[in-house]
Amino acid sequence: MTSKAQTRREALLLLLKNGDEPLTGGILAQQLGVSRQIIVQDIALLRETGASIVGTSQGYVLESDSRKVTRSVEVKAEARNDRCEASNDSGLCERTFKVHHDPAQTRDELKTIISAGGRVVNVSISHRAYGFLSAPLAIETEEDISRFINDIESGKSAPLSTATSGYHYHLIAADDEEALETIGRALADKGYLAPLLPHEMPK
Structure with missing residues (x-):
């Protein structure tokens, strides 16, 4: 029987696989209905089981997709001002x-x-x-x-x-x-x- 946590981690991998750009921990947490800390823990566990999840300055991507998003990430980084997109509810x-x-x-x-x-x-x-x-x-x-x-x-x-x-x-x-x-x-x-x-x- 598949556990709820395992189902969530499978869904997380699917989101990364289907994403056109890096996904932040906050976005993943929101889509999966859990805290961002749970997402961090899930990613650590997925990496231990062999998933090639890469952390970039813009979020998480699968290693196989990291090259195709590199230029997109660079362009977005150039366009950003000195304030980041708020990472949490406090706006920080x-x-x-x-x-x-x-x-x-x-x-x-x-x-x-x-x-x-x-x-x-x-x-x-x-x-x-x-x-x-x-x-x-x-x-x-x-x-x-x-x-x-x-x-x-x-x-x-x-x-x-x-x-x-x-x-x-x-x-x-x-x-x-x-x-x-x-x-x-x-x-x-x-x-x-x-x-x-x-x-x-x-x-």
Whole structure:
């Protein structure tokens, strides 16, 4: 018997196969009636089973279709202004950054993002045994950072990223694409930004 999740993932693949252009996680989530986080998890599972799903700056495509949409993506990118198409209900732009650091640098990493105009929506890891794990953060101010650090320390817990040797992802929201680019440069300058591997999703 086919499960509901399996049926949804098959439908996701069909949408990508029939799409004339890249489809964002938000669009896929809307068409399939689930959250965007579910879409990210589905894509990770599909990739593990061999689906060649490629993440581009404009959304997801199947690898076999990536070449034919490349020029279309480039043209659209040239035509866009400095504000991205809203990624969520709040009207903010969002992008996933892969980062790497030790636990002692967590406060500085979060402060770097906030100081550059970002909001840390969540933290995620891709674990070889446990799969893709994500937890909401909703960090927008230095007070939020202190609260998060205190919660970790008072509970004698460790950040989620310790399960993957310091590698993790943050979904970051900002007012526009320029702010996201600034955040990326700030993280890179601090040595926190890690390169995305070919199979890893963007955002």
